[in-house]
Amino acid sequence: MKVAYYSPLPPSTSGIADYSALLLPALSRRVEVETARRRRLRRAPQADVALYHVGNDPEEHGWIVAAARRRPGIVVLHDFVLHHLVAGLTLARGDAGAYLDALEREQGLAGRLLGYAVIDNRIPPLWETRPEAFPLVGEVLRLATGLIVHSHYVEDRARAAGFEGAIWRIPHPAWPTPEVEPGAVEGTPVFGCFGHLNESKRIPQLLTAFSRLRRTRPEASLLLVGRASRRLDNLELPEGVTREHHVSEERLWSLMAACDACISLREPTMGETSGSAIRALTLGKPLVVSDVGWFAELPQEAALKVAPDEREVDALHAALELLAGNDGLRQAMGKAARGLARGEHALEQVAERYAAALEEAAGGSAVQAAVLRDVAEAAADVGLNKTGDLARRLDEVGIGG
Numbered sequence: 001m002k003v004a005y006y007s008p009l010p011p012s013t014s015g016i017a018d019y020s021a022l023l024l025p026a027l028s029r030r031v032e033v034e035t036a037r038r039r040r041l042r043r044a045p046q047a048d049v050a051l052y053h054v055g056n057d058p059e060e061h062g063w064i065v066a067a068a069r070r071r072p073g074i075v076v077l078h079d080f081v082l083h084h085l086v087a088g089l090t091l092a093r094g095d096a097g098a099y100l101d102a103l104e105r106e107q108g109l110a111g112r113l114l115g116y117a118v119i120d121n122r123i124p125p126l127w128e129t130r131p132e133a134f135p136l137v138g139e140v141l142r143l144a145t146g147l148i149v150h151s152h153y154v155e156d157r158a159r160a161a162g163f164e165g166a167i168w169r170i171p172h173p174a175w176p177t178p179e180v181e182p183g184a185v186e187g188t189p190v191f192g193c194f195g196h197l198n199e200s201k202r203i204p205q206l207l208t209a210f211s212r213l214r215r216t217r218p219e220a221s222l223l224l225v226g227r228a229s230r231r232l233d234n235l236e237l238p239e240g241v242t243r244e245h246h247v248s249e250e251r252l253w254s255l256m257a258a259c260d261a262c263i264s265l266r267e268p269t270m271g272e273t274s275g276s277a278i279r280a281l282t283l284g285k286p287l288v289v290s291d292v293g294w295f296a297e298l299p300q301e302a303a304l305k306v307a308p309d310e311r312e313v314d315a316l317h318a319a320l321e322l323l324a325g326n327d328g329l330r331q332a333m334g335k336a337a338r339g340l341a342r343g344e345h346a347l348e349q350v351a352e353r354y355a356a357a358l359e360e361a362a363g364g365s366a367v368q369a370a371v372l373r374d375v376a377e378a379a380a381d382v383g384l385n386k387t388g389d390l391a392r393r394l395d396e397v398g399i400g401g
Contacts, residue, residue, distance in 0.1 A: 001048045001362050003050075003051055004050040014055070030351060052073055065085070065139075072143045074144065074358065080157050081132050091119070106136060106138050137158075137161060145166075148167075148168050150169070153269075166361070171344050174342070183254040185223065185255065190259050191222045192256060194280075199229060200268055209320060214240050224237075225255055226245070226246070261323045262285045269294070283338075288304045302333055304333075
């Protein structure tokens with residue numbers, strides 16, 4: 001079986017590029033993979049099945065959606081909310097009509113009227129104020145012959161949106177534990193928040209909660225690492241906060257290794273899975289997360305969960321205080337985190353599940369059914385039925401029913 005693989009790849013700084021760089025070598029040991037090139041879409045790979053990684057960034061994923069329009073295939077849906085993607089492929093390219101059509105298909109006439117209000121500058125852009133209410137995922141779902149998702153949350157939302165095809169829920173793969181020395185970071189304990197710092201990451205709430213923590217634990221420190229949106233880049237940082245912008249992969253791992261716990265908040269969620277949270281699990285770091293989406297599905301043994309409601313700052317402060325004052329809890333949560341990374345999120349296991357999904361999509365289930373039928377007919381000819389030794393042998397080769 002040959003797979004045409006469409007995804008951002010390094011040197012792109014996209015998290016999905018990092019994801020594919022991690023997955024591709026392991027997947028290539030199981031199936032033949034040809035990676036599609038952004039500038040060579042007219043010479044699309046000839047393959048049994050196409051695999052499209054789709055996220056919410058039009059610069060990184062616009063060409064992938066264009067390829068899927070020519071040949072539908074399996075979509076890895078990294079974000080359920082694709083409003084930024086659709087706006088970038090329509091309004092940003094001067095095609096207001098296509099943007100209005102997308103809103104009307106999903107939200108009816110009211111959606112179209114809201115789109116007119118955005119275009120006329122009567123209301124702020126929906127992708128900045130309420131993207132989660134207008135996911136605009138419809139076209140991608142129509143192009144998908146099947147979906148690979150990372151969470152029950154996205155699977156449930158895809159079904160609620162009317163997707164009737166096959167869905168394979170496959171965890172985000174974890175990185176192999178790197179051999180890295182912890183960075184020199186002052187403070188005890190050290191908390192870290194990593195990744196693109198945008199409005200949904202609850203940075204103002206985190207800074208308020210951390211300021212409260214410093215009143216009782218003046219030695220505590222907080223790392224904020226990653227590019228920031230324009231609205232957040234000029235925030236006044238309290239004492240004890242260290243800010244680093246884009247860092248190398250080696251520096252990222254080094255800073256994360258220096259942390260006693262990592263914080264990964266979201267509200268609203270776009271249905272994403274956090275690569276930085278997976279890295280924290282790999283390093284055996286306790287997590288503090290928002291109780292939404294994929295984050296809510298993390299086991300409580302590895303992650304403290306904070307509801308993004310009116311008591312969020314109080315709950316976040318309590319979580320930081322609990323971790324700061326309980327070495328035993330941090331150690332137990334770190335052990336659980338490392339076990340999760342090496343178990344459910346293990347790279348080889350994830351690649352195996354990808355290969356099985358792709359084989360099924362390319363006709364593997366039909367082949368297996370035919371083999372079972374032929375075996376049953378042959379067994380009947382010699383007076384056997386599918387029990388005992390025959391059943392065990394079928395199970396051994398992976399075609400037991």
